[in-house]
Amino acid sequence: MNAPLRRLAVVAFLLFATLLVSTTWTSFVAAPSLNADGRNTRTIIEQAGRERGPIVIGDQAVAKSVPVQDVYGFLRQYDPGALYAHVTGYYSVIYGPTGMEQAEADLLTGTSDRLFYRRLSDLVTGREPKGATLELTIDPKVQKAAWDALGDQRGAVVALNPKTGDVLGMVSKPSFDPNSLAVHDAKQAAAARQKLLDDPARPLDNRAIAGRLYPPGSVFKLVTAAAALESGKYEPSSVLPGPATLDLPQTTVGLPNSGGRPCGPNNQISLADALRISCNTAFGSLGMDLGGDALGEQAQKFGFGEDLRIPLRVTPSSVPKDMNKPQEAQAGIGQFDVRVTPMQMAMVSAAIANDGVLMKPNLIRAARADDLSVISQPQPTELGRSVSPETAQKLTDMMLSVVNDGTGKAARIDGVRVAGKTGTAQHAEGRPPHAWFTAFAPADDPQVAVAVVVEEGGNAGDQASGGRTAAPIARKVIQAVMDR
């Protein structure tokens, strides 16, 4: 019986070998991801025991740690809470951090490798380690203007500096009070969280960059127009078919104009005018003529499909692949399965404003140590060229006419040349449309690119349109930038 006993001993050895592997896996290989899990209370308690650095917007600490007498030592406080809730996120000792609290946790807690030498000197001098101060690019005046203009409507506003990519404002409504989730009492935090999770308006969603994505509707015509101009086959003056209803091949359903009328005499219209009055049939036929691939490629150049960290994660926007002709026509006017974030539409305007060069959006101005020395300072980064400077100029002129003499008149500002585009996106049968507006200004020296979406028409309901509902909000945001 000795031979089988030896083999059984080998089996026992293999069982132990398996355990050596599995413990190595858990304690070493998978350890970093396990430690980063938001539910790992050990990491949270360890981090909470350290004084977390503040998050500063303008010259105000909108998130800061105050000492309290409990196991955690510090309580995170947000002031004003709801206005920046989606930017800062919240730091819950029970549910873990979200938003900027999570994205830059290493810097805020002082565990980042970038703080290595500082930690070393902390060790020598016996100083309590402190997290870095995070300064954001948000302009409080712009943020407040967007917040007030959106009012109690559901939706989002994004304002960018087109030349640097700095995020000047990022509002998502409805919002929430991060203080209610940052409390240390588990029951209170759970109740507050459950209430927010149960709210059908989904206040925890950051609609600006990461909510459920929206159909862009007519604001997407900027991408279609860009593709047309870049193809070399079209000029702003090129004549397009503009009937009341566009016949779609392979189907009995047509693509109608919103007013039910032709876009111009003889059912014809120029590309520039088609954008100005937002002619569906012209852009539908353009979509079919250019094809889905060309639309998709142009969209990609504007940042669609890009997995951005600003450093908050931006959900990639998308144009469907392998569309048939009717779907290409729908996609040409931003319908079918085209899905975007407000951030993405702001990026389209920003790229056109910046002579066709797309800058990477960014929320961080600088991270500073407590002696105010700069630890890191992101530099403006190009994501790539979206369109040629010539195309950018043509699109700018066309967008100017939208505001001066087209669907976007509500965004006009005296003395400021505003270039914009409206959108009114159908998203479900019998529901009010989403109202869109994206713009930049001033046209000759762009300071701000903005995108606004108002969900389901906001207060205007069925009567909503991009020009009527969203454009005035964009105007107030642009005004706030101009008044700085």
Place this chain on the structure above:
Amino acid sequence: MVTVTEHAPRTRRNVELVLLLIAVGIAMLAYGMVGVGVDRTWSPGMVTYGAGLLVLTGGLHVVLRLRAPYADPVMLPIATALNGIGLAMIHRLDLARPDSAALAQRQLVWAAVGIVLAGIVLVVIRDHRVLSRYTYTAMVVGFVLLLLPLLPGIGKTINGARIWIGLGPFSFQPGELAKIMLTLFFAGYLVTNRDQLALAGRKVLGLQLPRGRDLGPILIAWAASVGVLVLQRDLGTSLLFFGIFVALLYVATQRITWIAIGLLLFVGGAFVAWTLFGHVQGRVSAWLNAFDPTIYDKEFGGSYQLVQGLFGMAKGGLIGTGLGEGRPQTVPYAESDFIFASLGEELGLVGLFALLVMYMVLVERGFRTAIGVRDGFGKLLAGGLAFTVALQCFVVAGGVTRVIPLTGLTMPFVAYGGSSLVANWMIVGLLLRISDSARRPARQVELRVPADTAATQVVDMRPLAEGAGGETR
């Protein structure tokens, strides 16, 4: 296997004493370090605790010198070190939960009971072959113990598994004692029936299939283990018993067919149980989708405990936080089911490796005993007991590290729990007893008998009297 040595055999008892002192020293130091980690001062009970452990295990050492001088010199020190490290960890968790009962003291009492019982095993059982007379008694006792938790009134469900009984304020896992009884039964049964299981039957495709009627015992063992899985909701106990049975069946018959049949039966039974019973599915999905928030947040039968244990091990990393410096108390049952994770958090991967290597050496010594002993019953018993320890370590640590679904078994020697500690000390007692006859210089008369069949003949033809052990001297 049996080597004829010319020179005088050595008992190695002094080696054991030195190793034992080291083991007690490590345990005492660990106990003291807990205090340093938590309160920045050596644990006050450190000296009395170390002295207690030394008196107990030193007593067992004296028993070995008197009654089993040739016993393996490594087993006792390893069991002592494991027990001591477990006590230190339990003390550490006591400090983290000042309002709960002092479990370390209770565990020390249980260790005393276990060590004393191991001593009694060594004193009373002078020759392990005596035990083969109680084959069927062991079977009855074993199955009764195994099924005891199912009785209404005394059976208790803890942490989802119904493998406990409650007697007044005490809780026991009778399965821990049952595993000794059933290993005794398997060894006794197989040593007498191995020939018909091994030789009878047809050959199909190169595999020798057993006769239909010889399938009976394996089917009964299988039915019992699947019954345990379904009724007691514990994969660990089920896997443990069936694993020991199949392993010993293979050792007794040398036929791979039994392993194949056993594995097929177990996998099939487990699969059917999985499709039919919700609680089995719950356990499996908590294992496979541990990080799924819906399963993590489930109030009962979720993966919270498992995931928190993994978090603890991850926090420990390579070298651990240090005793008293982590937060192992975050995990429910950190002192019993999850002591492996608790140790991983504070002693790190290095500590866990040391722990696993100690188990490996203990198991290897058990197998060495099985190979060295001259009778078939002793071979099966020692091999079975050694494999029990290995399999139980695998089931527990494999459950904690997500190799297999989580079970309600506990890590031998280190985990809090009286029944487990007592049972494992008894296993060490039995292994020490068998190793004594394995390492004892062989008499000429025994060398002439073919080693593998010696015990069979002894058992069958000449049932041993109570004091028969003396004959082998």
